[in-house]
Amino acid sequence: MENLGDAYGTPRFEGRDPRRVFAGVALGLLGATAVVVGVLLVTTPLSDWVGATDIRTAEKLAGTLGGLGIPAMFLAVVAVLPSSRREQIGVGVGTLCCLVGIGIFQYAYPGRWTTGAETLAFETAMAYFVGASLSFWFVFTAMASFRTRNNPQGMVRLELTHKGESKTVQVSPREYRRYAEAVRSDGGETEEVIRELEERAKE
Structure with missing residues (x-):
């Protein structure tokens, strides 16, 4: 369990894999x-x-490049920002819909x-509109939750590390004090606290 100083710290990648961020x-x-390039x-x-050289060929290539570029940028946002599995899956499904639209366009x-x-x-x-809208919505929620996490608002951020995997959990000061007291008392509640935090990390 982190102390308050560590909990308010802002590690560079916030528990994320640096390779994922760079990718x-x-x-x-x-x-x-x-x-x-598509516009040019x-x-x-x-x-x-x-x-x-043919205008139709140029338009088809431009449409394909532009169509691929937008969902790629959406995927990049959820890769770089801390995002939940739900947000990642949502952007992934949206990207698949965009790819269906691009496939129909090619045909x-x-x-x-x-x-x-x-x-x-x-x-x-x-097909492309549905995919882009779905991706944008989940990108928006990822960005909104990222701003909330970085806006103190009396919240404490805890970083959990288990089997080499790190996850971040937001708790209120009251919850933090309860967890800290449970761990300090060593009254058999430590495992329960860990399980509760791990469940919250999965949300």
């Missing part, structure tokens, strides 16, 4: 680059440099986009 940063930069492909002569553009007997522009847009 998230790299993924975010890659996603942002993909979006910028249809607004500058860059398309000629990459061999996409439909340009021949089955807005002309012809079978048009798939609406289906593509809806």
Whole structure:
């Protein structure tokens, strides 16, 4: 159990794997680059440099890069920030929906986009919209909870380490005092405190 000074400390990675943080940063930069390149492909002569001389080919490549870049940046946020498993799964599901939209776009553009007997522009847009909205919502909740964790508001942050895995739990000062007294009294309540904190860390 940490003392109050340790509990209010702000370790650099807050119990997260540094490799995950660096991978998230790299993924975010890659996603942002993909979006910028996608825009440049249809607004500058860059398309000629990459061999996409036909306007439809350039638009298809640009749409694909931009479509991949946005969910990549969403994934990067939950990788870099402390996030719950629910938030990570939510962004993952949203990303899969975006990939479905990109797959439909690859199949439909340009021949089955807005002309012809079978048009798939609406289906593509809806699949991507649902995925992007879902990812954005869980990214928003991760960012909101991160701000809450970093805003004292009388809360104490405890870092639990078990079998090499670290997790952070927020408790109120009253809860912290109760846990600390239970551990100090050594009245057989230490294991119960540990189990309770581990359950809260899983939320």
